[in-house]
Amino acid sequence: xxxxxxxxxxxxxxxxxxxxxxxxxxxxxxxxxxxxxxxxxxxxxxxxxxxxxxxxxxxxxxxxxxxxxxxxxxxxxxxxxxxxxxxxxxxxxxxxxxxxxxxxxxxxxxxxxxxxxxxxxxxxxxxxxxxxxxxxxxxxxxxxxxxxxxxxxxxxxxxxxxxxxxxxxxxxxxxxxxxxxxxxxxxxxxxxxxxxxxxxxxxxxxxxxxxxxxxxxxxxxxxxxxxxxxxxxxxxxxxxxxxxxxxxxxxxxxxxxxxxxxxxxxxxxxxxxxxxxxxxxxxxxxxxxxxxxxxxxxxxxxxxxxxxxxxxxxxxxxxxxxxxxxxxxxxxxxxxxxxx
Numbered sequence: 001x002x003x004x005x006x007x008x009x010x011x012x013x014x015x016x017x018x019x020x021x022x023x024x025x026x027x028x029x030x031x032x033x034x035x036x037x038x039x040x041x042x043x044x045x046x047x048x049x050x051x052x053x054x055x056x057x058x059x060x061x062x063x064x065x066x067x068x069x070x071x072x073x074x075x076x077x078x079x080x081x082x083x084x085x086x087x088x089x090x091x092x093x094x095x096x097x098x099x100x101x102x103x104x105x106x107x108x109x110x111x112x113x114x115x116x117x118x119x120x121x122x123x124x125x126x127x128x129x130x131x132x133x134x135x136x137x138x139x140x141x142x143x144x145x146x147x148x149x150x151x152x153x154x155x156x157x158x159x160x161x162x163x164x165x166x167x168x169x170x171x172x173x174x175x176x177x178x179x180x181x182x183x184x185x186x187x188x189x190x191x192x193x194x195x196x197x198x199x200x201x202x203x204x205x206x207x208x209x210x211x212x213x214x215x216x217x218x219x220x221x222x223x224x225x226x227x228x229x230x231x232x233x234x235x236x237x238x239x240x241x242x243x244x245x246x247x248x249x250x251x252x253x254x255x256x257x258x259x260x261x262x263x264x265x266x267x268x269x270x271x272x273x274x275x276x277x278x279x280x281x282x283x284x285x286x287x288x289x290x291x292x293x294x295x296x297x298x299x300x301x302x303x304x305x306x307x308x309x310x311x312x313x314x315x316x317x318x319x320x321x322x323x324x325x326x327x328x329x330x331x332x333x334x335x336x337x338x339x340x
Contacts, residue, residue, distance in 0.1 A: 003102030009049030012321030022104040025075035036125035037100040038066035044324040058097035067100030068124025088124035134170035135289040137249035154179035162229040163195035177301035198309030230254035
């Protein structure tokens with residue numbers, strides 16, 4: 001089978017196309033014939049590492065956490081009826097050597113989730129890390145809920161920072177599906193159009209005016225949950241628009257690791273900062289997120305494509321390095337690698 005691998009950290013040039021045998025699934029595992037692999041920022045960051053040439057925990061590593069395909073073999077303990085099932089994968093390369101940028105991947109059965117017939121493989125490959133991260137951000141508030149379903153957020157207002165990105169897009173769609181009122185901040189009119197297409201009620205270009213004033217005019221009582229991609233750069237804005245007992249759910253950094261907070265102000269208003277790394281979310285909460293996302297997909301709530309606010313950018317398997325480079329340089333939309 002064809003696979004792309006790298007043996008040490010570095011730029012996209014360390015990725016190479018190889019031929020290697022497809023292995024058989026072991027106990028509680030399935031083998032998936034991959035159709036589409038999704039690329040996330042953590043994929044290129046893991047490949048680049050802290051310095052070029054650093055050793056990896058495995059002799060060869062296949063990149064990419066997310067993807068979609070069809071189960072073609074199962075190991076002991078897995079129902080034979082799963083053969084032929086369309087699935088989406090999550091965290092394929094987390095602490096494992098085999099990501100989704102290959103023709104066949106063997107993965108624990110629980111990490112291959114049934115993909116409804118009505119959902120495209122592109123949808124399946126775009127779920128994983130973005131959707132699970134968005135779910136976690138929407139379920140860590142003191143106000144609840146801990147699970148998402150229709151009307152679960154019906155009394156809340158959610159602000160999504162960077163609503164045109166993959167996580168932001170998933171957060172908009174999940175929050176709307178759960179009944180929240182959704183507002184977004186974006187950096188351009190083009191991205192505002194994408195956020196509105198995803199389902200946001202308002203999209204505010206923070207470079208074109210006073211975003212805090214616009215948000216407070218729309219939501220005088222304040223925002224309940226902020227899904228935050230740039231905590232340092234947006235710290236002043238976030239404090240200005242949060243409602244008492246509100247939460248900032250931070251899933252990324254804006255180039256640094258330091259965040260200055262006014263402790264007295266946050267304490268007096270009972271504000272919460274919750275930091276989110278999906279890979280280390282407790283197992284029970286992650287299983288709940290997977291289950292909720294699966295229901296949302298079945299309901300048609302998590303669509304992809306420019307018409308719903310998430311343009312797709314496609315690369316063949318042999319150009320996976322270019323796909324990583326596109327994500328690293330901030331392409332707007334979702335980057336997919338076509339395997340077959």
